[in-house]
Amino acid sequence: MDGIFRRIIFERKALNYPIARNILSKAENEGIEIKYSETGRITGIPGKDDADAFFEGKNTLVVGARSELEFQSCKPSAHYQLPLVSGCAAMCEYCYLNTRGGKKPYVKVNVNIDEILNRAGQYIEERKPEITIFEGAATSDPVLVEGYSGALKSAIEYFAKSEYGRFRFVTKYADINKLCSLQHNNHTTIRFSINTERVIKSYEHRTSNLKDRIDAAYSLLNSGYKVGFIIGPVFLHENWRDEYKELLKKTSDKFQDKEIEFEIISHRFTVSAKNKILKVFPNTTLPMEVQTRKFKFGQFGYGKYIYNNNEMDEIKEFFINNINLYFNKSIIKYII
Numbered sequence: 051m052d053g054i055f056r057r058i059i060f061e062r063k064a065l066n067y068p069i070a071r072n073i074l075s076k077a078e079n080e081g082i083e084i085k086y087s088e089t090g091r092i093t094g095i096p097g098k099d100d101a102d103a104f105f106e107g108k109n110t111l112v113v114g115a116r117s118e119l120e121f122q123s124c125k126p127s128a129h130y131q132l133p134l135v136s137g138c139a140a141m142c143e144y145c146y147l148n149t150r151g152g153k154k155p156y157v158k159v160n161v162n163i164d165e166i167l168n169r170a171g172q173y174i175e176e177r178k179p180e181i182t183i184f185e186g187a188a189t190s191d192p193v194l195v196e197g198y199s200g201a202l203k204s205a206i207e208y209f210a211k212s213e214y215g216r217f218r219f220v221t222k223y224a225d226i227n228k229l230c231s232l233q234h235n236n237h238t239t240i241r242f243s244i245n246t247e248r249v250i251k252s253y254e255h256r257t258s259n260l261k262d263r264i265d266a267a268y269s270l271l272n273s274g275y276k277v278g279f280i281i282g283p284v285f286l287h288e289n290w291r292d293e294y295k296e297l298l299k300k301t302s303d304k305f306q307d308k309e310i311e312f313e314i315i316s317h318r319f320t321v322s323a324k325n326k327i328l329k330v331f332p333n334t335t336l337p338m339e340v341q342t343r344k345f346k347f348g349q350f351g352y353g354k355y356i357y358n359n360n361e362m363d364e365i366k367e368f369f370i371n372n373i374n375l376y377f378n379k380s381i382i383k384y385i386i
């Protein structure tokens with residue numbers, strides 16, 4: 051095991067699956083704290099204040115078996131979320147999951163992988179001959195826990211055989227060597243989330259560094275996978291143009307002539323996210339002054355603060371010009 055988690059909580063029903071029993075025996079050998087949940091309710095994670103509860107949650111792995119097999123939709127990047135993993139042990143200060151995982155945001159791997167993939171097969175059947183795309187990272191970074199459940203391996207191999215199903219996920223982790231040798235049949239797209247050195251160092255705690263992410267993307271490309279980059283969140287720090295130019299230049303060293311998809315996402319935040327971030331990271335330097343931003347109503351009834359129209363135009367112009375300058379075969383999927 052990789053030493054990230056301080057404790058592992060097993061849902062009792064998950065122990066009916068060999069993957070869970072395997073994780074249990076490794077955890078016993080390594081002396082990791084083990085707890086059990088008889089009902090699926092997760093208790094027993096310590097936390098003396100908001101910040102402590104948050105970090106203890108991040109250090110907790112739950113091994114479960116998902117009984118709810120209706121998948122959430124996942125627009126615009128895919129048709130459905132594939133619920134293999136939820137939560138993330140990384141600690142990006144700006145993370146969109148920060149307001150979703152409760153006070154103790156544990157990571158959960160679902161070990162009934164075959165049932166989940168069979169359910170995906172039913173969705174594919176319903177939509178065929180249309181292609182159905184499943185997103186494996188809608189509520190997590192699944193690479194970080196791949197060593198526990200092997201969920202990505204199973205999914206990649208499953209979709210390799212699927213005529214009408216496709217799989218995609220995004221990560222900030224370079225630990226992908228085991229995925230390179232899999233039979234993927236070009237049905238899986240793996241995107242790396244990248245950012246400037248300053249953003250990674252300041253805000254993306256417990257993730258792989260930029261060079262390792264770029265090298266990992268290159269290895270996957272050489273193994274025949276479709277590869278993309280998500281640049282986000284884009285921050286308009288002083289010198290942002292120079293720093294993002296540097297990022298694109300560095301990335302283009304290896305990918306200049308490759309067919310690469312880009313997704314560009316500007317920084318945004320909600321009031322509840324800001325409040326949560328300030329409790330957990332009281333010294334954060336994330337730019338979250340509402341008076342400098344434009345308020346936009348979100349689709350779920352809450353509003354978010356985004357960069358204003360002029361700034362968004364600058365971001366769009368900058369990335370279109372520079373991606374076209376440094377990459378010969380790039381596809382910009384969207385800039386938001």
Ligand code: SF4
Nearest residue numbers: 138140141142145191
């Ligand atoms: S790696 Fe992604 S999911 Fe994990 S904390 Fe960072 S932004 Fe959130």
